[in-house]
Amino acid sequence: MSDMTERVVLGTAAGHSPEAVPGGVEQGAPPRRAPVTSTGLIGWLRANLFSSWLNTALTLALAYLIVRGLIGSVSWAFVNAVWSVPVTEAGAQTQACRALNGTGACWAVITEKHRFILFGTYPYEEHWRPALCILLFIGLYVVSAMRRFWRKELVLVWAVTLVAIGVLMWGGILGLSYVPQERWGGLVITLILATFGLAFAFPLAVLVALGRRSELPAIKVLCVLYVELIRGVPLISLLFMASVMFPLFLPDGVNVDKLLRAQVAIILFAGAYLAEVVRGGLQALSKGQYEAADALGLSYWQKTGFIILPQALRLVIPPLVNTFIGFFKDTSLVLIIGIFDLLTAGKTAIVEPAWQGFGIEVYIFCGLIYFLFCFAMSKYSQNLEAELNRHRRR
Amino acid sequence: MSDTIEAGHGVASAARKDAPPAIILDKVNKWYGTMHVLRDVSLEIAQGERVVVCGPSGSGKSTTIRCINRLETHQEGRIVVDGIELSDDLRSLDAIRREVGMVFQSFNLFPHLTILENCTLAPIWVRKMPKAEAEALAMDYLRRVKIPEQAGKYPGQLSGGQQQRVAIARALCMKPKIMLFDEPTSALDPEMIKEVLDTMVGLAETGMTMICVTHEMGFARQVADRVVFMDRGEVVEQGPPDSLFENPRTERLKTFLSQILRGH
Ligand SMILES: Nc1ncnc2c1ncn2[C@@H]1O[C@H](COP(=O)(O)OP(=O)(O)OP(=O)(O)O)[C@@H](O)[C@H]1O
Ligand SMILES: [Mg+2]
Numbered sequence A: 001m002s003d004m005t006e007r008v009v010l011g012t013a014a015g016h017s018p019e020a021v022p023g024g025v026e027q028g029a030p031p032r033r034a035p036v037t038s039t040g041l042i043g044w045l046r047a048n049l050f051s052s053w054l055n056t057a058l059t060l061a062l063a064y065l066i067v068r069g070l071i072g073s074v075s076w077a078f079v080n081a082v083w084s085v086p087v088t089e090a091g092a093q094t095q096a097c098r099a100l101n102g103t104g105a106c107w108a109v110i111t112e113k114h115r116f117i118l119f120g121t122y123p124y125e126e127h128w129r130p131a132l133c134i135l136l137f138i139g140l141y142v143v144s145a146m147r148r149f150w151r152k153e154l155v156l157v158w159a160v161t162l163v164a165i166g167v168l169m170w171g172g173i174l175g176l177s178y179v180p181q182e183r184w185g186g187l188v189i190t191l192i193l194a195t196f197g198l199a200f201a202f203p204l205a206v207l208v209a210l211g212r213r214s215e216l217p218a219i220k221v222l223c224v225l226y227v228e229l230i231r232g233v234p235l236i237s238l239l240f241m242a243s244v245m246f247p248l249f250l251p252d253g254v255n256v257d258k259l260l261r262a263q264v265a266i267i268l269f270a271g272a273y274l275a276e277v278v279r280g281g282l283q284a285l286s287k288g289q290y291e292a293a294d295a296l297g298l299s300y301w302q303k304t305g306f307i308i309l310p311q312a313l314r315l316v317i318p319p320l321v322n323t324f325i326g327f328f329k330d331t332s333l334v335l336i337i338g339i340f341d342l343l344t345a346g347k348t349a350i351v352e353p354a355w356q357g358f359g360i361e362v363y364i365f366c367g368l369i370y371f372l373f374c375f376a377m378s379k380y381s382q383n384l385e386a387e388l389n390r391h392r393r394r
Numbered sequence B: 001m002s003d004t005i006e007a008g009h010g011v012a013s014a015a016r017k018d019a020p021p022a023i024i025l026d027k028v029n030k031w032y033g034t035m036h037v038l039r040d041v042s043l044e045i046a047q048g049e050r051v052v053v054c055g056p057s058g059s060g061k062s063t064t065i066r067c068i069n070r071l072e073t074h075q076e077g078r079i080v081v082d083g084i085e086l087s088d089d090l091r092s093l094d095a096i097r098r099e100v101g102m103v104f105q106s107f108n109l110f111p112h113l114t115i116l117e118n119c120t121l122a123p124i125w126v127r128k129m130p131k132a133e134a135e136a137l138a139m140d141y142l143r144r145v146k147i148p149e150q151a152g153k154y155p156g157q158l159s160g161g162q163q164q165r166v167a168i169a170r171a172l173c174m175k176p177k178i179m180l181f182d183e184p185t186s187a188l189d190p191e192m193i194k195e196v197l198d199t200m201v202g203l204a205e206t207g208m209t210m211i212c213v214t215h216e217m218g219f220a221r222q223v224a225d226r227v228v229f230m231d232r233g234e235v236v237e238q239g240p241p242d243s244l245f246e247n248p249r250t251e252r253l254k255t256f257l258s259q260i261l262r263g264h
Helices: A002-016 A035-048 A055-079 A096-101 A110-119 A127-145 A153-172 A189-210 A219-232 A235-249 A258-284 A287-295 A300-315 A317-337 A342-349 A360-391 B061-068 B089-099 B115-124 B133-146 B160-172 B189-205 B215-223 B241-246 B251-263
Strands: B022-033 B035-046 B049-052 B076-081 B101-102 B176-182 B210-214 B227-233 B234-239
Touching: A055 B215, A096 A110, A110 A127, A110 A342, A110 A360, A127 A153, A127 A189, A153 A189, A189 A219, A189 A258, A189 A317, A189 A342, A219 A258, A219 B160, A235 A258, A235 A317, A258 A300, A258 A317, A287 A300, A287 B101, A300 A317, A300 A360, A300 B115, A317 A342, A317 A360, A342 A360, A342 B234, A360 B089, B035 B061, B035 B234, B049 B061, B049 B215, B061 B176, B061 B210, B089 B101, B101 B160, B115 B133, B115 B160, B133 B160, B160 B189, B189 B210, B189 B215, B215 B241, B227 B251, B234 B241, B234 B251
Parallel strands: B049 B210, B049 B227, B101 B176, B176 B210
Antiparallel strands: B022 B035, B022 B076, B227 B234
């Protein structure tokens, strides 16, 4: 009985690490089936973690390292951490933090600076305006994520929300004081760049992907050129061109907003990448789908809208979201042309002498914010994929 | 498979020789690159006539019928469908595709749409039919192909034979005057061939103009007014099924028939 021999081997192994396999020792002689509940976990542990001498040693060594690491980070982040420091006329008194000597986190920097990190140099009393904008953005994402709102009206909701965000940020009407764009900053800039960026880049990408497969040579060449040119340069150089070179071509006195220029560069860049992802989906469809639609007399746009794109886009949800997530984070590159996004605000917050040396805490805070948005995107795309591809299941 | 449908219970011919022809192919030539795949193909098909096209693999059967609804373009010669000459003019193309339905070897149903949506899409958007009317029509045709209970399912949930019957219903929902079939049963398991052929016989009984590429000789004998034998891009021989199969005049058809009979 092979079952028996396995038990014997496991028995010896368990003998050296009795605490690791509870019950492994007494389950020796009687060839009785283990209760169903215990086969699950214990069986899995035995098969995967303690199947041999070497495995057992590795498991224990790794477990030790993981536990050490966990204990270390918990005591750094929570037990030894300083959550706030006294602030006097002379500024924040960070002696308590410095005394930790790196054994604990100085969350006081977040307590003190979180409004600066989130809202940048936006006037302090008006912080509720960017805060409301962030909520509006999140609300917009949530509504757009729900399939029962996928109707034509959604476009209207987007338009209204984006206008509302513009009004809130700029002000100058409705009794709101005017805030020039140079003073905007923090998370709201990141969300503006990412949301407008992807909202315009995606439709652009679909058109370019379709154009690349067009039978009209002029359109095809134009689309190929666009994709190849934009993909061939780094985003940073595109941002530089947008911020430094572009104004040179404009007549004196005409001034296009710096944020807008960066936004256009991001849209063009993301568009080229997304176009290639969408084209991959178009190519994965069989010729028969196109022919069946043609044979039924559907026009080009009917065929594309009802048959081709719904299938092609479903196929490319994973790489599409991959690109989305990449671009959400790439918006942080605007710091090189002096736009105050979340990460730049974080960097600036620790320039102040009192807070110098507490970069880790600030970067963890910024990283967490990026992570929350990206993780939500990723989770959502998994659900969407499962739901939309239900028809593939039998 | 030639005995899937017994010969002898022929469907009465509905061909109307007096009316203007449904389809005219006049010295049609086509090349793929330098390969000459259709050579002076001329055919005239009357309204209500049922034509079976057969021939060895690569002989240009598919290409011929795909030229009729312009899934392929021909380079020389003339094709007139339902009185409309095929040209690069987009309006004539639209008009023709409305009148000509097509059923493919690999079904080509739209996998992301339900069976009902597959059937109503074109009537709603091309024929501008109200949704309720299109759905009633689709259910009517799904009943005729004997699968109304599958209307809410997706194509992937159906058997091959069922999918092909849906494809036939989908084409019929456009109320075409002419139906083209390109080897509709050759991707099917033997036990499903009969259900599809029965559906096509039922369609033949309604007097539909049909062109069918198939090697199902039983089906040809039962419903075809005429069998066209093609080889190497040419129409080699044509005539009523019985005389063509019993007394082939050319060596090429003799060879082909002997291969088919041996194959089954
Ligand atoms: N898209 C294409 N490009 C190049 N050559 C093609 C193309 N489609 C078909 N051909 C060639 O044209 C010839 C005729 O093909 P066609 O599909 O019409 O044959 P068929 O009689 O339908 O054959 P089968 O019984 O295998 O379906 C073949 O030699 C084929 O290789
Ligand atoms: Mg063929």
